[in-house]
Amino acid sequence: MAFFKQMILLCLLNLGVSLSLSGQPNQESAYSGSWYRRISLTAAAGSSSNGILKKGPGAELAIGRHLSEKIQIGVAGGLEWLGNRPYQRFAPAVVEGAWLLRTGQRWSPYVLGSLGYGFAWKDAGGAYRSVRGGSRWNVQAGITRKLGGHHQLLADFGLLEQHAEAKRDNFWWWGGQDNYVHESFRLHRWRLRLGWVF
Amino acid sequence: MAKSTVFLFALALGMVFLTTSCLKDSCDATQVYVRYDPKYIQPAALRAKIVMDAPQAVTQAGKIYVYGQYLFINELKEGIHIYDNQNPAQPLNIGFLKIPGNVDMAVRNGILYADSYVDLLAFNLDNPAAPVLVNRLENVFPQLGWDDVRGYLVDYIPSKVEEQIPCNEAEDDIVFIGGGIWVRREIALTTLSAGLGGKAPSTVGIGGSTARFTLNEDNLYTVSDYDLKVFDLSNPLAPRHASTVSIGWGIETIFPYQDYLFIGSRTGMYIYGLKDPLHPVQLSVFQHANACDPVFVHNDKAYITLRNGTTCENFTNQLEVVDVQDLFKPVLLSVHPMHHPIGLSVVDDLLFICEDDQGLKVFDASDSGKIGDRLLSQVKEIQATDVIALEKPRVAIVTGEKGIVQYDFSDPTKLRLLSTIPNGNN
Numbered sequence: 001m002a003f004f005k006q007m008i009l010l011c012l013l014n015l016g017v018s019l020s021l022s023g024q025p026n027q028e029s030a031y032s033g034s035w036y037r038r039i040s041l042t043a044a045a046g047s048s049s050n051g052i053l054k055k056g057p058g059a060e061l062a063i064g065r066h067l068s069e070k071i072q073i074g075v076a077g078g079l080e081w082l083g084n085r086p087y088q089r090f091a092p093a094v095v096e097g098a099w100l101l102r103t104g105q106r107w108s109p110y111v112l113g114s115l116g117y118g119f120a121w122k123d124a125g126g127a128y129r130s131v132r133g134g135s136r137w138n139v140q141a142g143i144t145r146k147l148g149g150h151h152q153l154l155a156d157f158g159l160l161e162q163h164a165e166a167k168r169d170n171f172w173w174w175g176g177q178d179n180y181v182h183e184s185f186r187l188h189r190w191r192l193r194l195g196w197v198f
Numbered sequence: 199m200a201k202s203t204v205f206l207f208a209l210a211l212g213m214v215f216l217t218t219s220c221l222k223d224s225c226d227a228t229q230v231y232v233r234y235d236p237k238y239i240q241p242a243a244l245r246a247k248i249v250m251d252a253p254q255a256v257t258q259a260g261k262i263y264v265y266g267q268y269l270f271i272n273e274l275k276e277g278i279h280i281y282d283n284q285n286p287a288q289p290l291n292i293g294f295l296k297i298p299g300n301v302d303m304a305v306r307n308g309i310l311y312a313d314s315y316v317d318l319l320a321f322n323l324d325n326p327a328a329p330v331l332v333n334r335l336e337n338v339f340p341q342l343g344w345d346d347v348r349g350y351l352v353d354y355i356p357s358k359v360e361e362q363i364p365c366n367e368a369e370d371d372i373v374f375i376g377g378g379i380w381v382r383r384e385i386a387l388t389t390l391s392a393g394l395g396g397k398a399p400s401t402v403g404i405g406g407s408t409a410r411f412t413l414n415e416d417n418l419y420t421v422s423d424y425d426l427k428v429f430d431l432s433n434p435l436a437p438r439h440a441s442t443v444s445i446g447w448g449i450e451t452i453f454p455y456q457d458y459l460f461i462g463s464r465t466g467m468y469i470y471g472l473k474d475p476l477h478p479v480q481l482s483v484f485q486h487a488n489a490c491d492p493v494f495v496h497n498d499k500a501y502i503t504l505r506n507g508t509t510c511e512n513f514t515n516q517l518e519v520v521d522v523q524d525l526f527k528p529v530l531l532s533v534h535p536m537h538h539p540i541g542l543s544v545v546d547d548l549l550f551i552c553e554d555d556q557g558l559k560v561f562d563a564s565d566s567g568k569i570g571d572r573l574l575s576q577v578k579e580i581q582a583t584d585v586i587a588l589e590k591p592r593v594a595i596v597t598g599e600k601g602i603v604q605y606d607f608s609d610p611t612k613l614r615l616l617s618t619i620p621n622g623n624n
Contacts, residue, residue, distance in 0.1 A: 049225040049365050170231055178358055183227045
């Protein structure tokens, strides 16, 4: 629970930084040098190694800068559930880069990639002794729709790979320290994201 | 343009979600467990001639026992190192008595009693440099099993196994994966030890608080995991198995005090009366939280350390002081939080507690209600498991991972290191 609170605080802090930066002048015609902020909701789906459907929601805050009219880079963080197991929920922290096509149009496709680390956590008790997150990468392709000013809506879709590890009791009633199963996962998910850029 | 793009996007999205099952996680799993392989010994090998070997370094120190100027150190299931400890600053290793399956010992009137798997042995210690086996009581201790070809099943040897297994992702927190033979370690052990405090003559030695083997008057009392055995020593050279008293599972330690036995179990402390020394009778039980619990009794007070741990199935770490003036109604006097207390010893008003990785602590126990607040000194640089505190000379003998370490506690606020008999791996 404490971890959740910390993550929420982190997100709020991120949002605060984003809002404080929103006061900088944006150039209408040339994006280069301007900042962007993005709030997104995500939905991920895939199958566990034994073929069971795994799905979960997520929320993400991102802040970045347009390097040119078509290129932008930034950092993002949030919370994301890729399933219902302790090693399937993460607080990701990533760097991202996007290539924007047709930037002058109302509808503009883009591709985006991110790379970083997803932190995992476990609740007290249960059969899991520890869980650990791992590296993650993600590629998405999507489209933005311009609203007024610098506001945009976006939707994109892509692939996510997240690494994780878990250590759990072998027989739960046998508490021996030398009796456990260590698992290394590479989680793969389709990932849909809907966001608001401002 | 816009509508077609959105349509195509939605179509692609739908296709992808329909093919979600094609996108699988990958998983590698390693199962780690302790496998116990049975160890057998042929009767002829178990009962081969026992001789004193040349002095050897201690490799895995077990329990300790003090008899006069001699210090006995058990080499777990291998035998007994005998040290001349007249000068605790320079203990002299005088030999190694190789006894298969030995865990515990006690000495009375110059006779060393030691277990050897299922047998009880008696050695004459007239010359401690060359003990002589004078008697063997066969098959008096519980045996784990018998095989007509391989002989006695005497032990289970643990070995850590790591093996790749198919990844079977859990959907609940309860997971069943087989492999290995699962035997609780303590069931496999039939250990014995010794204690102090009985109305025994001065020729009785002193054992630690984690003892499973003790002496009182003309009798030797041993506890296994579930019963108490009584041996009649009225003929010291020919011990006789007199009786067996069933107590219940989880028995850990035995401690004599006056004409009573205090038996520590994982659920409580049993008090047995020795009105008939060959047939102890249970007087009362002081129940406590499920925990491992060595006991030491001094001046009508029982000091019990409770600790957590794998086999103790508990999350309590504390010292309990119990008034045992009325042995039929023991009364809890006070409880003091501890770190991870194991063995303990009391001399006068000084309470010595082995606090595992926090070392040895010495408390002023003159007021049982304030023990926790009256830490006199602490030796932090050792891991401490059990302790024997001697009244004269004022020496505390501590066992632990480092080996056997002796301290002078003439000034209990400042323990002085006298000597270290290191474990082989240190």
